[in-house]
Amino acid sequence: AQSVTQLDSQVPVFEEAPVELRCNYSSSVSVYLFWYVQYPNQGLQLLLKYLSGSTLVKGINGFEAEFNKSQTSFHLRKPSVHISDTAEYFCAVSRTGGGNKLTFGTGTQLKVEL
Amino acid sequence: DTAVSQTPKYLVTQMGNDKSIKCEQNLGHDTMYWYKQDSKKFLKIMFSYNNKELIINETVPNRFSPKSPDKAHLNLHINSLELGDSAVYFCASSQRLAGEGDTQYFGPGTRLTVL
Numbered sequence: 001a002q003s004v005t006q007l008d009s010q011v012p013v014f015e016e017a018p019v020e021l022r023c024n025y026s027s028s029v030s031v032y033l034f035w036y037v038q039y040p041n042q043g044l045q046l047l048l049k050y051l052s053g054s055t056l057v058k059g060i061n062g063f064e065a066e067f068n069k070s071q072t073s074f075h076l077r078k079p080s081v082h083i084s085d086t087a088e089y090f091c092a093v094s095r096t097g098g099g100n101k102l103t104f105g106t107g108t109q110l111k112v113e114l
Numbered sequence: 115d116t117a118v119s120q121t122p123k124y125l126v127t128q129m130g131n132d133k134s135i136k137c138e139q140n141l142g143h144d145t146m147y148w149y150k151q152d153s154k155k156f157l158k159i160m161f162s163y164n165n166k167e168l169i170i171n172e173t174v175p176n177r178f179s180p181k182s183p184d185k186a187h188l189n190l191h192i193n194s195l196e197l198g199d200s201a202v203y204f205c206a207s208s209q210r211l212a213g214e215g216d217t218q219y220f221g222p223g224t225r226l227t228v229l
Binding site: 106107 | 118145154155156157158159162164169170204206208213214215216217218219220221222223
């Protein structure tokens with residue numbers, strides 16, 4: 001079985017500062033990796049995903065993530081955050097042969113302050 | 115146009131009642147899912163349906179039953195509601211049959227409160 005660890009439950013950051021949200025995964029087989037964002041009282045929206053190929057993945061809203069197989073990590077970064085980025089961010093994995101079942105991390109609350 | 119819609123948005127009911135949540139997607143996707151998000155915001159898959167066939171059935175009490183009349187709809191029926199069923203339930207869909215790595219598109223959620 002696969003699992004996802006998001007070590008930071010909350011990340012406060014000032015507007016225009018860079019941010020990194022950490023995600024580590026565990027799996028005995030190959031995985032696909034995802035970052036979803038959940039704005040208050042809304043559903044989840046895909047930010048980006050890694051399936052194969054280049055380990056640096058660019059997503060919407062200026063976010064990017066890097067897949068590091070040796071460290072089993074998929075950290076999310078943004079060079080300059082905006083107030084509107086305040087939201088809950090979820091890292092998720094699905095394994096090959098798993099029927100596209102997503103296993104989520106516990107989420108990281110990003111709070112952008114002025 | 116809303117891609118994945120759920121009704122109702124809020125549902126407040128008494129313990130022991132039976133309720134349903136409806137989900138519809140207009141994306142032409144072949145696979146639909148139900149997720150439960152608890153009060154700590156932890157998300158866990160409950161079911162997935164693929165062209166009206168149950169594909170994933172996680173360890174969920176059998177009081178929960180998915181019903182798919184066609185591939186655009188996946189409803190969730192809950193019998194004998196318990197306090198612990200209080201949560202936000204999300205419906206999602208993805209494009210292909212067993213499309214590994216396919217993006218899942220989520221609905222806005224249904225907040226269920228059991229009193």
